Amino acid sequence: DAKTTQPNSMESNEEEPVHLPCNHSTISGTDYIHWYRQLPSQGPEYVIHGLTSNVNNRMASLAIAEDRKSSTLILHRATLRDAAVYYCILRDLKRGQAGTALIFGKGTTLSVSS
Amino acid sequence: EPEVTQTPSHQVTQMGQEVILRCVPISNHLYFYWYRQILGQKVEFLVSFYNNEISEKSEIFDDQFSVERPDGSNFTLKIRSTKLEDSAMYFCASSILQATSAHTFGSGTRLTVV
Numbered sequence A: 001d002a003k004t005t006q007p008n009s010m011e012s013n014e015e016e017p018v019h020l021p022c023n024h025s026t027i028s029g030t031d032y033i034h035w036y037r038q039l040p041s042q043g044p045e046y047v048i049h050g051l052t053s054n055v056n057n058r059m060a061s062l063a064i065a066e067d068r069k070s071s072t073l074i075l076h077r078a079t080l081r082d083a084a085v086y087y088c089i090l091r092d093l094k095r096g097q098a099g100t101a102l103i104f105g106k107g108t109t110l111s112v113s114s
Numbered sequence B: 001e002p003e004v005t006q007t008p009s010h011q012v013t014q015m016g017q018e019v020i021l022r023c024v025p026i027s028n029h030l031y032f033y034w035y036r037q038i039l040g041q042k043v044e045f046l047v048s049f050y051n052n053e054i055s056e057k058s059e060i061f062d063d064q065f066s067v068e069r070p071d072g073s074n075f076t077l078k079i080r081s082t083k084l085e086d087s088a089m090y091f092c093a094s095s096i097l098q099a100t101s102a103h104t105f106g107s108g109t110r111l112t113v114v
Helices: A093-098
Strands: A009-013 A018-023 A031-038 A045-050 A061-064 A070-075 A084-092 A108-113 B005-007 B010-013 B019-024 B031-037 B043-050 B053-057 B065-068 B075-079 B088-095 B109-113
Touching: A009 A018, A018 A031, A018 A084, A018 A108, A031 A061, A045 A061, A045 A070, A070 A084, B005 B088, B010 B019, B019 B031, B019 B088, B019 B109, B043 B065, B043 B075, B075 B088
Parallel strands: A009 A108, B010 B109
Antiparallel strands: A018 A070, A031 A045, A031 A084, A061 A070, A084 A108, B005 B019, B019 B075, B031 B043, B031 B088, B043 B053, B065 B075, B088 B109
16 A cells, blocks of 8 residues: 655644645555544544545545645644544555555644643 | 444453454444554554455454454454453444445454453
8 A cells, every 4th residue: 555644743723724734655546545533542533535636524624736645634623622643544446345454554643722 | 323333342351361352333334344453553454354254354363363243233353362462452343335435433442461
């Protein structure tokens, strides 16, 4: 699986937007970009995913660079509950049934202050 | 919202004993997974399961591990002879499809081997 690079940690204030970057310079044309987060003492939670176009859902937005070598997860208004580890993960659709695993890195630990 | 349910939430076992961790995936999901997270470390993929057979497994998933879907609702992970290094959080997950769909994770079982 192609590798991703994320900052170890970021800080934010409550009710401010947060931009979490992810570099994936070796991404292939069939790699989907997935974001998960893990709140303290909980299992990972799906946030959003995309292939080429920017995506929005109720939790966040995903901005994908035109060359797809980087992406940014955007939390529009951070809350204390958004403090978590955020993981950027590439999943290769081309691998088909065998390519179902999520390969987690260390992610970015987001701290939110009130 | 549908949930993945894991039991027990915490299990303590003696080294060398067999343990079975149980999971009830979301009812219309077709793919099932086990991941583990040793304290302070990354989430690691163990195994994926589809159509009553293993579709992918990691190097961690050696002969002491096995998975089973004994009935239409449960999905189990058995560790035959536990070692101290098996102490970890074990997360079950399920998904509808493959690379494009989200995993839904359970809250985990904390396994402590003494």
